[in-house]
Amino acid sequence: MSYAPAGQPAAQRQFTIAYNSDQAIGENLENLRLKLAGLDVDAAVIDNALSYPFSDTVVGINHQRIDIGLAITNMLNIPVVSSQAIADQGLNAALTAKRNYLSWHLDYYGQYQGKRNYGQEAMLTVGNGFFGLRGAYTEAHADHDNYPGMYAAGLYDQLSTNINGRQVTNEDLVNLPNAQALTFGVDHQNPFQIKASDIQDIYRSLDLHTGALTTTMLVQLPTGHSLQIRTTKLANMKDWHRLGIRYSVTPLNFAGTLQIYSEIDGSVINSNVDRYAAFDQHHIKVTGTGQQPDTIYLEGHTRSSKVNFIFGSQLVGPGKALDAPVDTRPNAEQHIQQMRSVAVQPNQTYTFEKNVVLFTSRETKTDLMTTATADLQQASFDNTLASSTAYWQQRWAGADIQITGDITAQKLTRVNLYHLFSSAQAIASGKIDASVNARGLDGEAYRGHVFWDEMFDLPVYALHDPQLAKQLLMYRYRRLSAAKQNAKDAGFAGAMYPWQSGEVGDEQSQVVHLNPLTNTWDPDYSSLQRHVSLAVAYNVIMYTHITGDTDFMTDYGLEMLEEISQFWLSKAKLDTKTGRYTIDQVMGPDEFHENYPNADSTGLANNAYTNLMVTWLFNQLTDLRQSLPQAQVAATDQKTGFNQDVIKEVADVSHHLKLDINPDGIIGQFEGYFKLPRLDFSKYQKKYGDISRMDRILKAEGKTPDAYQVAKQADALMAFYSLDATAVMGLLKQLGYDLPQQALMKNLQFYLDRTTHGSTLSRIVYAVLTAMAGNMDQSWKLFSQALLSDYYDIQGGTTAEGIHLGVMGAVTLMSTRHYAGVDVLAPQLTVNPHLPENWRAIRFHQLVRGIRYTFEIDHRQVTVTADHAATLTIGQHEVSLKPQQPATISY
Secondary structure, eight states: OEEOOTTSOOEEOOOOOOOOTTSOHHHHHHHHHHHTTTOOOOOEEESSOOOOSSOSOEEEETTEEEEHHHHHHHHHOOOEEEHHHHHHHOHHHHHHHHHHHHHHEEEEESOOOHHHHHHHHHHTOEEOSSEEEOOOOTTOOSSSSOOOOEEETTOEEEEEEEETTEEEEEEEEOOOOBOOOEEEEETTOOOOOOOGGGEEEEEEEEETTTTEEEEEEEEEOTTSOEEEEEEEEEEOSSSTTEEEEEEEEEESSOOEEEEEEEEEEOOOOOOSOGGGTTSOOOOEEEEEEEEETTEEEEEEEETTTOOEEEEEEEEEOSSEEEOOOOOOSTTGGGEEEEEEEEEEOTTOOEEEEEEEEEEETTTOOSOHHHHHHHHHHHOOHHHHHHHHHHHHHHHHHHHOEEEESOHHHHHHHHHHHHHHHHTTGGGGGSOOOOOOOTTTTSOOGGGGOBOTTHHHHHHHHHHHOHHHHHHHHHHHHTTHHHHHHHHHHTTOSSOOOOSSBOSSSSOOOOSEEEETTTTEEEEOOGGGOTHHHHHHHHHHHHHHHHHOOHHHIIIIIHHHHHHHHHHHHHHEEEETTTTEEEEOSBOOSOTTOOBOTTOSSOBBSOOHHHHHHHHHHHHHHHHHHHHSOHHHHHHHHHHHTOOHHHHHHHHHHTTTBOOOBOTTOOBOSSTTGGGSOBOOHHHHHHHHSOOTTHHHHHHHTTOOGGGSBOBSSOOTTHHHHHSOHHHHHHHHHHTTOOOOTTHHHHHHHHHHTTBOOOSHHHHHHHHHHHHHTTOHHHHHHHHHHHHHTTTTTTTSSSGGGOOOHHHHHHHHHHIIIIISOEESSSSSOEEOOOOOTTOOEEEEEEEETTEEEEEEEESSEEEEEESSOEEEEETTEEEEEOTTOOEEEEO
């Protein structure tokens, strides 16, 4: 361990860590942290590492093995190398190589069970935006520990299930047949299946440079045969119907024959989420299978949406193709297999390729079998690897965020960017009618539906791939007629987008929700979160602001904004006595409050976030109507019925919406909020520990969160996140409310004391708010928790059901917008850095209104370069840039 007083040469100190067998590995690592307290540690060297091909920092401790290097890096944010690596490369070269490796790879060592392994599969998903393939072992089939799910963007199916005498319809993102299934056998014995007792070691590594997931597995069969299995799989980013798998098998101690078994398993169901088990989850029907030399096919369709699909798979490699064993399983007609057999010698590696294609009738109008056959003939692993590598090389050149001084933040920032683009990229083609859903293409939580989470991701897409961002918004435009029908059915005008959107844009929110603490079905009123329409409007406006794409606004966006605005006008009710408008029967982002206690009706009145964002929307719409070409505005007005009476009403409502603000300047989450009693958090923490889902706890006790001042996530202050403090204070003043000085700080502390962070989004929103209030310590704590939330699955199993894409987008944007201080969402491009203490510097590119900027920011100065002439504000300085000439400003 290196440490030194200021100005002194770096010294070395050696520690021998005594392992306490009565403690878990995590507790022993905490003992290590204590031993290092007070030292300025730059790196660590492991003297007694085991020899493995996948990591140089694996050690044996008390009959267990752990990659101590990964563990120490995660804990102390330093690189860890072995003494052997130093002997081979030299200290500096070894450390540089390890730092680079750690910042570009997501690694997991060891075999895990249950939800923990499910979560790692989600984090290791490979995809291209057309499909997502969970990072499961190719040798695994769905069971308690493994879930090799595969999903295609926008491919939904609806089924109905009788629940307590009531027909409940569920629409799901369909789990497609398992086409990655690939395993081996020795001397024609049974094919290998994932079994803990047969596996000596497993190391999984996602290379963010290339998008390739490599799994190295050491196997010891009961027969005594030892093998090393190395599997690499990835999605083709150009020919996005293809995925490739390279399967290398090395017999370590025997000669004989080796069989490779490839399969497409059509017997799968949607079973990734336990609480959905009561619903019918059999969404696909296999209609046929076929086999040619080295090639198999499986055809089918979804049961109700009638989307046809076909999988083609080709297995090539040494040896010869043999007929697969007779399938005696009860559902054998839903599987198709092929096999190769080769004579093998010890310590020789035998490499096979499995190339898979997927086509559906959603994006392909030609004959599926003909199309799949032709595409499969062109597919190869090398082609897919080259495509993926080229794509990610180009993507990182424009979208990478380089953080100096924080290995963990660097790695996980790149992981977030990887998931953001691998979950959506193919949609940019304009050939796929889909948008990003809350869990990407990595799992089945929220049934794969599209929520307001889009608004946390769209700015990132707009800054790096405007065409992708535009196509995600087109998903909403194509469902404008459905949103208008939703509003009409509910008795309102205009367009009311659903809280959960899927295939056609009707409301897909459930009417009942399973409480896992009581195993009972509770009413679900989440569809009252009408603020999703405000998120759609926000996305339209911010996309245009970031990209300068006024054609989109005139062709599509203005129509959406006018229809959404008319919905809110029809929701607003004038109280003639007070002259103020009320918007009732809504829910805010805080999902704990669905209605008033003891009330006969559902929903709440005058939710602060809703009313503030309606005011903002009306202001934006007024400005846009004046700035856009008047002929096109008139054409849109004709289509939407937007006339002078509507314009007058917009102006009136935008100045007279009602808020509930107490004498201390605290903004009430909704009208009547201050009448509710506080909840004793300490009492419940002592009783339950984790109280993040306080709603479920209270309902299990026969109570309701509706009756307390308790929040799941940011609500009353959410507008400060979406906009900024200046803008929100301006809206409040416009509505006739003057808040005292330090209003944000007082409101922030008030709601932090009442929030359980039951959503992963809560932490990142409050990280932004605390940074805005100048509390960087608390901001960093919340930011770190959000950054690590899926990596450590801090919500106890939710990552198993898919990563949280909205959090990933929000974390990514916060690092540049709030910590680096480059605010592209503000009216004018401004730079006001507040870098975290342990970030020495940050560097990134952004594309803003056609100008590509490069920012390099440390704790003293900002250097910015633009490819066109531009003007921006850095701190108190207005800076004029000449093309390709960097300007450096101290702050």
